[in-house]
Amino acid sequence: MDWQNQWNERGATYAKAINDMLAFADVHGWEAWQGPDAQDDRQDFAPQVLERLREANLHGTTSALREQLPPSFAPFAQLAHERGQYVGQLVALDNDRLVFMVGAPYEPRQAYLLQDGMCQPLSREWLAVGKAKRGTVIAVADPLAITLRDGWNGPILNTLPYATDPAAGITHLFPFNAGDAALVVSAAGIDLLTPQTAVRLLPVADGDGDEGLTGLIDMENADLSHDNRLICAGSQSSDHLLFGADGTRLGRIGPQSEYPHFCLFSTNDSLLLSNSCHFYNGVSIAVNVTDPASVNIAPYQEPGSDPGVRLIDPAMRVYGGVSFSGGVILGDAHGYLRAYDWQGQALWRHYLGGTISGMALSPDEQRLWVGTYAGTLHQLALGQGQDAHTIGNGDHKEEHRWLFWKGESSVLKW
Structure with a gap:
């Protein structure tokens, strides 16, 4: 043979x-x-x-x-460890096009447009990219400012000056639906920016929930609700804190593992997923946030002790996720995607390999793009039939994967 x-x-x-x-x-x-x-x-x-x-x-x-030669991760695990790099900040422009960043926030980065199966490099000046939860607003960060446009290459709506030196690296960028503000996440701080104002959400030197930190933060994470009424922000040394659209502090969610690591609003904004981690494991809960000012979740709760809290996953350290009409898809440190409904019922799992670094779901919820720290980008057709080499039970077809490995002369499509 x-x-x-x-x-x-x-x-x-x-x-x-x-x-x-x-x-x-x-x-x-x-x-x-x-x-x-x-x-x-x-x-x-x-x-x-x-x-x-x-x-x-x-x-x-x-x-x-x-x-x-159907793709696989395990035979290339050592090569991916040596030559892989961050592929994240995935932004679905529509059902067929994706914009994303290659390179960690603290490294030189390259933006790409995925279109017609090809990855086209964009400006080397781009530091980060984001898209509004609803509507067409696109945010692009460069060394000078954040530019908000109405659609891909559309007219400029606003330009936002930085409150924090962008050289620290931008972890996530969330433009508001109206194109009049943005939530900027970096190790130097989590800021709410408008053309005229800047509100520092984390860290703050009040000793309330973030131990009075004023320097760089670790495990910085945040999310903006789809209706833009709520913000969740957290870090290794804080709880997950809820804010209003103007930056007013509203509620808090204590970690159910050790360190707040990831957060995500449901598509109808009634629930917030809060993940906290310890080493490469973690706990994810869903919290009812319809009355955010009353949210005050104690850390390390016994499951079922609070009617406003549901256990979603008891094991994952979550590195990326997306909400969809039926629940949430989460990606972990071990290369698995797991989908749950908002009651905590497991829907499916799918293995890709490498630590998951980001996801984007097409507007019609038929296509999922996933980036990893192993230097790979995956395009999945959800529910379209898996092959004999697929590890998972979701019946998903991987249409393509791309390798962004250091030392290669070009992007490798598989």
Whole structure:
């Protein structure tokens, strides 16, 4: 048997073994599993597959290569660790186009436009990109200011001066639906900006919930509600704090693990997902925020002790997520996507590999883009049928993946 057939047969066998293990654990728990651990032993084939991938990109035959050699992460795990990089700040312009950043906030970055299956580099001056939760407003940060436009390459609505040196790196950028303000998240602080004003949300030197920090913050995270009425912001040394659209402090959510790490509003803004982490594990809860001023969730609550709190996931350190009409999709440190409804019922899981760094969902909720710290961008057609090499139970088809690996002469499409 030649190595290509071995790649396919061993890959399908490995995926089936993992899926069987996960299905067993769903019913019986991991402590009851007594079978062997599945192993992907195709690492020796990785150099040959990579060379074939380079050739296919050079000659425009990537679709044929994908049929011949279905993608996998495990054989390339070491290469991804050595040469991968952050792919995030994913912005779905419509059902078919995506804008995103390659490079961590503290590194030189490159913005790309994904269109017609091709990744086109954009200006090297871009530091961050974001899109309004509703409407067409696009925000682009460069070294001088944040520019808000009405649509992709549309007319300028506003220009926002910085309150914090952008050299610190912008982690997330959330423009308001009206194009008159933006929420800017960085290690130097979380700021609410308008053309005339700047409100510092975190850190603040009042000793209330953030231990009086005034320097750089870690694990900075935030989200803006779809109607722009609420902001959630947190860091390693704070609770998850709720603010009004003008920056007025309203409520707080204490961590149910150790450190607030990620937050996300439901599509109707009635619930907020609050994730806190400890090492590479964590706890995610959903909190009713319809009356934000009354939200005061104590840390480390027993499940079910507060009627306004629901346990969504008991294990993930969440690095990225999106809300959708039926719930929430979360990505973790181990390369898994997991979807839940807002009652905490698991809907599906899908494995990509690498730590998840960001997601974007198309407006019609049929396509999901996922970035990872392993230097990969994945495009999934949701519910369109998985192949024999897929680890997961969501019936999702990966249409393409792109490798942004340091040392390669070009982006590699697979």
